[in-house]
Amino acid sequence: MSVNARPSIIQSVIPIADLRQAGSLPIPAHVPSTDATALRDQRGRQLRDLRISVTDRCNFRCTYCMPKEVFDNNYQYLPHAEVLSFEEITRVARIAVGQGVRKIRLTGGEPLMRRGIEELVAMLAAIPDIDLTLTTNGSALKAKAATLKAAGLNRLTVSLDSLDDKTFRAMNDVDFPVAKVLEAIDAANAAGFEQIKINMVVKRGVNDHQVVQMAKFFKPAHGMPGNIVRYIEFMDVGSTNGWKMDDVIPSQEVVNRIHAVLPCQPANPNHLGEVAKRWRYLDGAGEFGVISSVTEAFCGTCTRARLSTDGSLYTCLFAQRGYDLKTLLRSGADDVAIANAIVGIWQSRQDNYSEVRTAETARERKVEMSFIGG
Numbered sequence: 566m567s568v569n570a571r572p573s574i575i576q577s578v579i580p581i582a583d584l585r586q587a588g589s590l591p592i593p594a595h596v597p598s599t600d601a602t603a604l605r606d607q608r609g610r611q612l613r614d615l616r617i618s619v620t621d622r623c624n625f626r627c628t629y630c631m632p633k634e635v636f637d638n639n640y641q642y643l644p645h646a647e648v649l650s651f652e653e654i655t656r657v658a659r660i661a662v663g664q665g666v667r668k669i670r671l672t673g674g675e676p677l678m679r680r681g682i683e684e685l686v687a688m689l690a691a692i693p694d695i696d697l698t699l700t701t702n703g704s705a706l707k708a709k710a711a712t713l714k715a716a717g718l719n720r721l722t723v724s725l726d727s728l729d730d731k732t733f734r735a736m737n738d739v740d741f742p743v744a745k746v747l748e749a750i751d752a753a754n755a756a757g758f759e760q761i762k763i764n765m766v767v768k769r770g771v772n773d774h775q776v777v778q779m780a781k782f783f784k785p786a787h788g789m790p791g792n793i794v795r796y797i798e799f800m801d802v803g804s805t806n807g808w809k810m811d812d813v814i815p816s817q818e819v820v821n822r823i824h825a826v827l828p829c830q831p832a833n834p835n836h837l838g839e840v841a842k843r844w845r846y847l848d849g850a851g852e853f854g855v856i857s858s859v860t861e862a863f864c865g866t867c868t869r870a871r872l873s874t875d876g877s878l879y880t881c882l883f884a885q886r887g888y889d890l891k892t893l894l895r896s897g898a899d900d901v902a903i904a905n906a907i908v909g910i911w912q913s914r915q916d917n918y919s920e921v922r923t924a925e926t927a928r929e930r931k932v933e934m935s936f937i938g939g
């Protein structure tokens with residue numbers, strides 16, 4: 566099946582503007598508590614991770630995220646006035662850290678397309694006790710790696726769906742070459758970013774033939790830290806990628822394929838709520854991870870909230886609507902009011918989409934990943 570043989574999904578596409586205009590959820594009242602570390606949702610999960618989409622723009626058209634048929638030349642991006650400013654983003658982040666957030670991930674769209682991103686990194690890096698990370702498609706990373714490091718960015722994740730140029734160009738659908746992403750990863754390692762995560766979304770019949778090649782290519786020499794490939798099951802994010810269960814390669818199959826060539830064993834998680842399951846090579850040189858939202862749901866330990874480009878808080882990647890914080894930010898609300906809103910939102914959270922996913926739910930209208938970050 567050629568990579569471009571995507572079923573026409575135009576009919577199934579819900580005009581995204583409509584979804585944005587679908588209105589926000591009412592912000593639930595919060596239950597006051599003096600102990601921010603006690604903040605838990607309805608399933609006892611803490612708020613630990615805030616993913617921030619700093620732009621809804623991207624220069625790639627990855628078929629599983631921003632298919633060209635939908636995000637075409639007529640696609641209306643958010644007007645600048647609707648996009649949160651660096652000051653607003655930093656304010657929400659600082660307040661969220663006060664409620665328990667310890668990890669902030671900058672996403673998009675493509676975050677490196679946001680002008681002055683290093684400035685935002687420096688503003689966020691000034692917030693104490695956070696792990697500041699960023700996910701990029703690598704297209705602008707070579708030029709920016711050193712300045713991002715100098716601005717205070719701690720860690721990087723680079724998306725790379727194939728080493729085979731023809732497949733990669735087709736998957737990003739803008740003809741961007743693998744070589745440039747590999748150069749960017751080298752530049753980022755040289756700038757001091759270690760153990761860069763390499764995210765590969767695996768789609769059956771499209772790039773799954775590359776699973777073992779990616780493992781071999783990124784497997785470090787003995788004693789070297791190496792970068793870490795994370796194989797991501799193809800997910801029904803948003804409403805535009807034509808997702809079907811048949812296109813999913815279960816993570817266990819990915820592990821089996823790698824183990825057959827590079828024997829490996831499970832490794833303990835680095836921390837509670839870690840998204841990827843770790844596998845260490847038996848020869849002691851390196852590891853990889855699998856992210857199995859479809860076949861091994863991990864909602865039970867999900868500690869993530871997402872701030873959209875236009876300032877809404879989403880409590881699940883597969884949410885349909887979010888909670889509007891921008892109106893609070895721009896209507897003179899003080900930090901306590903914004904903190905109470907975040908607390909109320911989190912305290913009422915029950916999300917567990919991956920545990921209840923069906924072919925029917927997969928067709929439901931959901932916010933686009935490019936709008937809230939992966």
Ligand code: SF4
Pocket residue numbers: 858863864865867868869880881882883916917918919920
């Ligand atoms: S489906 Fe939603 S609740 Fe479950 S792990 Fe993903 S983001 Fe968290």
